[in-house]
Amino acid sequence: GQQLNQSPQSMFIQEGEDVSMNCTSSSIFNTWLWYKQDPGEGPVLLIALYKAGELTSNGRLTAQFGITRKDSFLNISASIPSDVGIYFCAGQSIYGQNFVFGPGTRLSVLP
Amino acid sequence: NAGVTQTPKFQVLKTGQSMTLQCAQDMNHEYMSWYRQDPGMGLRLIHYSVGAGITDQGEVPNGYNVSRSTTEDFPLRLLSAAPSQTSVYFCASSYGGGAGETQYFGPGTRLLVL
Numbered sequence A: 001g002q003q004l005n006q007s008p009q010s011m012f013i014q015e016g017e018d019v020s021m022n023c024t025s026s027s028i029f030n031t032w033l034w035y036k037q038d039p040g041e042g043p044v045l046l047i048a049l050y051k052a053g054e055l056t057s058n059g060r061l062t063a064q065f066g067i068t069r070k071d072s073f074l075n076i077s078a079s080i081p082s083d084v085g086i087y088f089c090a091g092q093s094i095y096g097q098n099f100v101f102g103p104g105t106r107l108s109v110l111p
Numbered sequence B: 001n002a003g004v005t006q007t008p009k010f011q012v013l014k015t016g017q018s019m020t021l022q023c024a025q026d027m028n029h030e031y032m033s034w035y036r037q038d039p040g041m042g043l044r045l046i047h048y049s050v051g052a053g054i055t056d057q058g059e060v061p062n063g064y065n066v067s068r069s070t071t072e073d074f075p076l077r078l079l080s081a082a083p084s085q086t087s088v089y090f091c092a093s094s095y096g097g098g099a100g101e102t103q104y105f106g107p108g109t110r111l112l113v114l
Helices: none
Strands: A004-007 A010-014 A019-025 A029-037 A044-049 A055-058 A061-065 A071-076 A085-093 A099-101 A105-110 B004-007 B010-013 B019-025 B031-037 B043-051 B054-057 B064-066 B076-078 B087-094 B109-113
Touching: A004 A085, A010 A019, A019 A085, A019 A105, A029 A061, A029 A071, A044 A055, A044 A061, A044 A071, A071 A085, A099 B043, B004 B087, B010 B019, B019 B031, B019 B087, B043 B064
Parallel strands: A010 A105, B010 B109
Antiparallel strands: A004 A019, A019 A071, A029 A044, A029 A085, A055 A061, A061 A071, A085 A099, A085 A105, B004 B019, B019 B076, B031 B043, B031 B087, B043 B054, B064 B076, B087 B109
């Protein structure tokens, strides 16, 4: 089946630093979603992307739909302790209606 | 709106026992789905439904049954639990299953099978 790769797998950063992570696919996607999951909770939608090249912001978060339609990027500016969690990308391909999820990037923010 | 609700939050089963994980949404969403999440892995789709009376298999359907008698509810049944089914289960819903539809997740059910 389709798979998504996320990198990095995990990262430790200092509070105030900017963060970049990405998600890649072997196939073309119509939609990219970015979720954040806090410990013991379900994933919460952060940003949704619907067009190649689209750049969308949500507060300190900015995500981009890659031009090739096979990747997406998430940036977090000026990280704060509550940014800690696992960030998942999910994609919906042109071949099906179901979403495929990446394995996640685990973010730790050091004070 | 309560959004997507799941019960129970935690469950311990013995191998061979059966149980039903409940999922309900009050957003009048047509599309509902069940995922399992295992350590170090993304969410994997178990079953999904595009509307009442319609269900289909996802990536990892074996050992699970679903039904969709109403728009609001989408229960997941484990007929004979196995240790390999120890996982965290998430239910999700969206207005439709088409391109561009975003999904909203419940808080999860943590299942341990001994």
